[in-house]
Every structure is written in structure tokens, then in C-alpha cells.
Amino acid sequence: MLKKDNRMLKNKDFDRAFKLGQSFYGKILGLKSADNDLLKTRLGILISTKVSKKAVIRNHFRRQIREIVRKELPLLKNGKDLVIIVFPQILDKKFDEIEKILVSIFNRLKLYK
RNA sequence: UGGGGUAAGUGGGCGAUCGCCUCGUUAUUAAACGGGGAGGAAAGUCCGGACUUCAUAAAAAACGAUAGUGGGUAAUGCCCACCGUCCGCUUCGGCGGAUAGGGAAAGUGCCACAGAGACAAUACUAAUUCUGGGAUAUUUAACAGAAUAAAAGGUGAAAAGAAACCGGAUGUCCUUAACGGGGCUACCGGUUUGAGCCUCCGGUGACGGAGAAACCCUGGCAAACCCUAUCGGAAGCAAGAGCAAACUUUAGUCGCGCCGUCCGGCCCUUUGGCGAGGUGUCGCGGCUAAAAGACAAGUAGCUCGCUCGAGCCCGUCAGCAAUGACGAGCCUAGAUAAAUGAUCGCUAGAACAGAAUCCGGCUUACGGCUGCCCCAAUAA
Numbered sequence: 506m507l508k509k510d511n512r513m514l515k516n517k518d519f520d521r522a523f524k525l526g527q528s529f530y531g532k533i534l535g536l537k538s539a540d541n542d543l544l545k546t547r548l549g550i551l552i553s554t555k556v557s558k559k560a561v562i563r564n565h566f567r568r569q570i571r572e573i574v575r576k577e578l579p580l581l582k583n584g585k586d587l588v589i590i591v592f593p594q595i596l597d598k599k600f601d602e603i604e605k606i607l608v609s610i611f612n613r614l615k616l617y618k
Numbered sequence: 619u620g621g622g623g624u625a626a627g628u629g630g631g632c633g634a635u636c637g638c639c640u641c642g643u644u645a646u647u648a649a650a651c652g653g654g655g656a657g658g659a660a661a662g663u664c665c666g667g668a669c670u671u672c673a674u675a676a677a678a679a680a681c682g683a684u685a686g687u688g689g690g691u692a693a694u695g696c697c698c699a700c701c702g703u704c705c706g707c708u709u710c711g712g713c714g715g716a717u718a719g720g721g722a723a724a725g726u727g728c729c730a731c732a733g734a735g736a737c738a739a740u741a742c743u744a745a746u747u748c749u750g751g752g753a754u755a756u757u758u759a760a761c762a763g764a765a766u767a768a769a770a771g772g773u774g775a776a777a778a779g780a781a782a783c784c785g786g787a788u789g790u791c792c793u794u795a796a797c798g799g800g801g802c803u804a805c806c807g808g809u810u811u812g813a814g815c816c817u818c819c820g821g822u823g824a825c826g827g828a829g830a831a832a833c834c835c836u837g838g839c840a841a842a843c844c845c846u847a848u849c850g851g852a853a854g855c856a857a858g859a860g861c862a863a864a865c866u867u868u869a870g871u872c873g874c875g876c877c878g879u880c881c882g883g884c885c886c887u888u889u890g891g892c893g894a895g896g897u898g899u900c901g902c903g904g905c906u907a908a909a910a911g912a913c914a915a916g917u918a919g920c921u922c923g924c925u926c927g928a929g930c931c932c933g934u935c936a937g938c939a940a941u942g943a944c945g946a947g948c949c950u951a952g953a954u955a956a957a958u959g960a961u962c963g964c965u966a967g968a969a970c971a972g973a974a975u976c977c978g979g980c981u982u983a984c985g986g987c988u989g990c991c992c993c994a995a996u997a998a
Contacts, residue, residue: 560661
């Protein structure tokens with residue numbers, strides 16, 4: 506889990522990211538990236554009941570994604586708000602598959618230093 | 619040992635690496651060390667409360683809920699015990715199971731199929747009487763109509779509705795030449811059971827037991843409307859309380875930008891991308907108009923509410939039990955775009971499933987193991 510500093514906390518932050526951010530949509534994940542005025546990176550994860558009605562399953566993917574971002578965090582540029590959107594096709598994917606995909610998305614959006 | 623049921627208990631373990639929330643101590647910038655960190659259903663949100671705000675003279679109406687009795691409880695539509703009814707078994711002593719179980723002469727409605735008629739109903743067959751008729755004499759038949767009559771046939775789950783059984787003739791039928799014999803029950807007598815009234819006894823009570831007297835006319839469904847009795851003010855922690863800072867608001871129009879697994883277009887070889895236009899939406903800025911300018915109000919900003927509670931657990935006592943009383947011990951998540959984890963290895967392949975103000979219940983989901991019950995096989 507990320508520390509509180511690296512989380513997006515407010516509804517306004519999400520609104521801002523959706524309205525101003527760069528976007529990229531794949532089959533299982535979507536990412537929106539927007540500049541914030543801070544020196545740190547903040548993360549938000551959206552996973553709706555369309556993905557699964559069971560909270561346990563949604564929590565599982567949310568935690569896996571957070572873990573991936575936590576590992577990559579030192580390599581990423583600062584001052585970004587990242588919103589990751591999860592689609593139902595993720596259900597049969599394993600941890601390392603999700604990891605590969607997420608890293609490639611970071612590459613495409615040139616988020617690495 | 620195998621299979622099935624039940625749901626009382628339990629609700630994976632160990633190790634490695636890397637992390638999160640919270641509390642305490644030390645530091646007081648970063649941090650270090652130590653403690654704690656989802657459930658039996660956290661779920662469905664179906665009942666009952668605590669708590670909060672608002673409303674409120676009382677009552678009624680309306681609406682909703684409940685419906686045998688007693689007890690338990692903060693309370694309940696929950697739980698426990700008992701009563702009645704129904705079903706099964708029985709060694710007739712009981713045992714086990716089910717049970718939304720007030721009112722059907724307040725009214726309305728419904729009662730499939732069959733049947734003449736499905737309820738203060740019904741005359742199809744058969745019966746009796748009258749009229750017609752036959753028929754301008756007699757006998758008086760078929761047939762038609764009307765009335766009476768609820769004993770029978772037939773239909774049905776049920777038919778103007780106590781039931782079952784026993785005995786019997788003076789009724790009736792059969793048999794016999796007769797005496798006699800035998801059968802039947804719309805009639806008579808008796809017994810038992812059942813409902814209601816009355817009395818007595820037992821029980822807190824639902825109700826049970828006994829007795830006496832007479833009469834047994836007046837279907838079922840209220841999980842149909844309804845009636846009666848009892849209970850219920852409304853909304854919910856985004857309740858609600860406090861604190862700090864900042865911001866004029868609305869409408870129209872123009873420009874720029876952004877977004878959508880949109881549409882159509884272009885490029886490309888993929889997790890596809892780009893983006894002039896259309897439509898929709900949003901943000902920022904400008905202009906115009908109107909209103910406003912302190913104040914007030916608003917804004918999911920922060921803190922509180924927020925976890926010590928009808929709490930957990932052990933023992934003793936009371937009680938058939940639900941449960942209660944007393945005493946000892948314990949502190950056991952508190953997040954807020956939301957912590958309680960991720961990956962890997964071994965074990966065996968591991969269920970249902972994630973707190974959001976807090977409790978008590980109900981319902982639903984659940985792999986393995988243990989407990990209990992049933993069945994089958996084997997051994998003694």
C-alpha cells in the first residue's frame with residue numbers, strides 16, 4: 506500500500522484529472538495522467554461493480570495494482586496525478602501480466618524519468 | 619469403512635522478501651522501537667432498539683404491522699416453555715414432527731370440473747295434489763302445465779350440514795300352505811364421541827377434567843376484501859455538533875481547451891494510435907445584461923460524533939428453558955477515492971466472502987475437519 510501522501514484523496518482531484526489529463530485506454534486498463542502542482546505522484550484507482558459484484562475480488566485487483574505502482578514509483582516523474590481505470594477483461598489476468606501491461610502504458614505516456 | 623442428513627463447533631498453517639492504517643514511547647524534520655489491525659455471515663437491508671435532529675395539546679381518521687397463553691428482553695414480527703389442532707408411530711403409558719392458531723348470524727366477494735342447484739341456493743329423475751288432456755258414456759293411461767315436498771337417486775372436496783356403533787318392531791321386504799324363519803332402517807331405544815350453555819374442581823393463563831340438563835336447523839375460504847383488538851410521529855451518521863480559510867451569483871454569447879472504450883475519417887500492425895468535423899458534456903478566459911455588495915447563506919475542507927459496549931470471558935447461584943443475578947479477570951479494528959496487504963515456496967487442490975454510527979434478531983451463501991442423527995457393509 507502506498508502512503509497517504511501518494512494517494513489521491515479528493516473528489517476534486519479526480520475531476521481535474523478527468524478534465525485535463527492525458528489518456529490512454531487499453532483492453533484491461535485505462536490511465537489518465539494530469540499534472541498537479543505538487544512535487545509528488547498521486548494515484549487513484551477506479552474499479553466499478555461492472556468488473557465484479559464481489560468486493561473481495563475488486564479489492565484484490567486494487568491491491569495488486571497498487572503494489573505494481575509502488576514498485577515503479579521511484580522511477581516515475583514527480584508531480585503527476587494518475588487515475589487507473591479497470592475494465593472487466595482483467596478478471597482472468599495474473600499478476601505478472603497486469604504488471605507488464607501497466608509498465609508499457611507508463612512507457613507510452615512517457616511517465617518515466 | 620462408505621453414503622446421506624443436520625448446522626452445534628472450527629473458519630487453513632509455516633517460511634522468505636517488500637509494504638499499509640492506527641496507538642504508545644523516544645526523537646521532535648525525516649525517523650526508530652513496541653502493541654493492535656475484517657466476519658460468522660462483515661452480505662441481503664427484512665424486523666427491533668440505542669443515538670441525533672426536526673415536529674408535537676389530546677384524540678380520531680387514514681396508512682402500516684401484529685394476531686393461542688405465559689415468560690425472557692432495552693425492544694421485537696425474535697427466543698424459550700406450554701396449550702389447542704393436524705400428521706405419523708406406538709408396547710396404548712406415550713413418543714416424534716408440522717402449525718400466520720382472533721372473527722364466517724356485520725357486510726361484500728369467491729367456491730374449479732361435474733352437477734338441476736355451491737348457500738338464507740337447487741326440482742333433473744322419481745313422488746303427491748290440482749288443472750288440461752285422452753273424452754260430449756265408463757275406466758282412467760301416456761303427455762303438458764302449476765303447486766307441494768329436501769326422504770331418496772345422481773354430481774361433487776363440500777348439497778339446507780352433528781358423527782360413529784349396537785339392538786329392535788308395532789314399519790317394510792323375502793320365504794313358507796300355516797306356525798315360523800331371515801333381511802333392511804326414512805321409525806324406536808341405547809351407548810360413545812363432538813360443539814355450545816350451566817355448575818364444580820385443577821391451572822397465573824391458553825386450557826384441561828368431572829357432572830347435570832336439554833336441544834342438536836342455519837356449509838367452506840379471512841395466506842380474498844373486510845371487521846375487531848393491540849402497537850406505531852418523521853427522517854436518518856451524507857444524522858448531527860464545532861472550527862479555520864477562501865470565493866460575488868445567475869443568464870446569454872464568443873473564443874480556447876478537454877473528455878467520451880460515441881459516430882464518421884486517416885495512419886498503422888498492435889494493450890492500437892492520431893485527430894479537421896458532428897453531437898453531447900465539462901473547465902478556463904473575455905464581453906454583455908440583470909441582481910447583489912457589511913451581514914447572512916452555501917460549499918462531502920478539518921476535528922468531533924467513532925468505538926468501553928444492552929462488551930468479551932471464567933466461575934457460582936436461580937430457572938424446565940430462553941435468560942438473569944453476583945463475583946474475578948480482560949480491552950479487543952476505527953479507515954474516509956476508504957488501511958487490515960502483494961509476490962513466491964512448502965503443505966492438500968482450501969469454501970462463502972471485505973467493517974463504514976453501534977447493538978439484538980431473521981434470511982441467504984459456505985470446501986475440509988470435528989460433533990450429533992439415519993442407512994448399508996464387514997468384524998467381534
